[in-house]
Amino acid sequence: MLEKTGIPTKEDIKSITPSEERRRKGPVAVIECFQKIPCNPCYTSCKFGAIKEFKDINDRPVVDFDKCTGCGVCVVNCPGLAIFIIDETYSDTEALVKIPYEFIPLPEEGSYVTALNREGKPVCRAKVVKVQNAKSQDRTPVVSLAVPKEYSMEVRFFNINDYFSDNTYICRCEELTLGELRELIRMGYRTLDEIKRISRAGMGPCQGRTCRQLIMQELAKTTGQKMEEMPMTTFRPPVKAIKLGALAGGDDNE
Numbered sequence: 001m002l003e004k005t006g007i008p009t010k011e012d013i014k015s016i017t018p019s020e021e022r023r024r025k026g027p028v029a030v031i032e033c034f035q036k037i038p039c040n041p042c043y044t045s046c047k048f049g050a051i052k053e054f055k056d057i058n059d060r061p062v063v064d065f066d067k068c069t070g071c072g073v074c075v076v077n078c079p080g081l082a083i084f085i086i087d088e089t090y091s092d093t094e095a096l097v098k099i100p101y102e103f104i105p106l107p108e109e110g111s112y113v114t115a116l117n118r119e120g121k122p123v124c125r126a127k128v129v130k131v132q133n134a135k136s137q138d139r140t141p142v143v144s145l146a147v148p149k150e151y152s153m154e155v156r157f158f159n160i161n162d163y164f165s166d167n168t169y170i171c172r173c174e175e176l177t178l179g180e181l182r183e184l185i186r187m188g189y190r191t192l193d194e195i196k197r198i199s200r201a202g203m204g205p206c207q208g209r210t211c212r213q214l215i216m217q218e219l220a221k222t223t224g225q226k227m228e229e230m231p232m233t234t235f236r237p238p239v240k241a242i243k244l245g246a247l248a249g250g251d252d253n254e
């Protein structure tokens with residue numbers, strides 16, 4: 001899978017994940033470098049001997065989690081942006097994930113962004129706690145995100161836009177915002193159909209093509225329901241956007 005998509009498998013991730021016990025002790029480096037390549041700055045930059053000796057330049061890095069202090073020096077020295085620091089001791093409920101980020105603009109400290117997983121899919125809202133961009137980092141800024149603790153091994157990138165804010169439109173056709181959806185769920189509307197009837201979400205020209213999935217995600221997140229077990233709304237024709245000419249019985253292109 002990695003060769004074809006660039007996305008590591010569950011087994012790949014398991015092989016580089018520090019134990020829960022180690023994660024409870026403080027910040028630690030997670031190195032997601034899964035292929036043998038001629039590269040070793042992670043090893044040469046670690047002054048704590050926490051990256052096991054490379055016998056060959058093509059070796060894959062292996063972290064000795066007991067020696068790693070989570071200092072982050074290896075993060076800015078890795079040309080592949082493959083190293084992250086996770087700190088599950090950040091607070092009772094949140095972990096800090098430090099991400100190398102070579103894009104502009106940089107996010108502002110204190111702002112909120114959309115945290116993404118390794119596939120680029122949105123995971124959660126994240127607060128930008130710190131942006132480090134010292135000269136010594138040689139143009140590899142490091143952005144520290146506070147995320148719910150359970151996502152410390154999932155969040156690996158972010159979109160600078162805050163798609164999880166209350167102002168984000170969930171249903172553009174009927175102008176339902178995420179904040180309004182959250183309020184409906186708080187009021188007790190717990191199925192797609194109930195939300196559709198009270199808000200009209202899904203009744204617009206796109207017939208729920210965008211909002212259905214987003215509403216289900218929010219329902220799953222806030223109520224604990226499984227998306228695959230949620231009853232769907234009734235699909236009514238036309239099930240896809242068509243031109244007026246087709247309805248009038250003429251050529252599809254009219």
Ligand code: SF4
Pocket residue numbers: 028029045046047048049050051063067068069070071072073074075
């Ligand atoms: S975070 Fe610091 S101690 Fe840990 S592997 Fe990287 S350079 Fe070494």
Ligand code: SF4
Pocket residue numbers: 031032033039040041042043061077078079080081082083
């Ligand atoms: S420096 Fe980065 S890309 Fe190079 S071997 Fe180490 S982790 Fe992999």
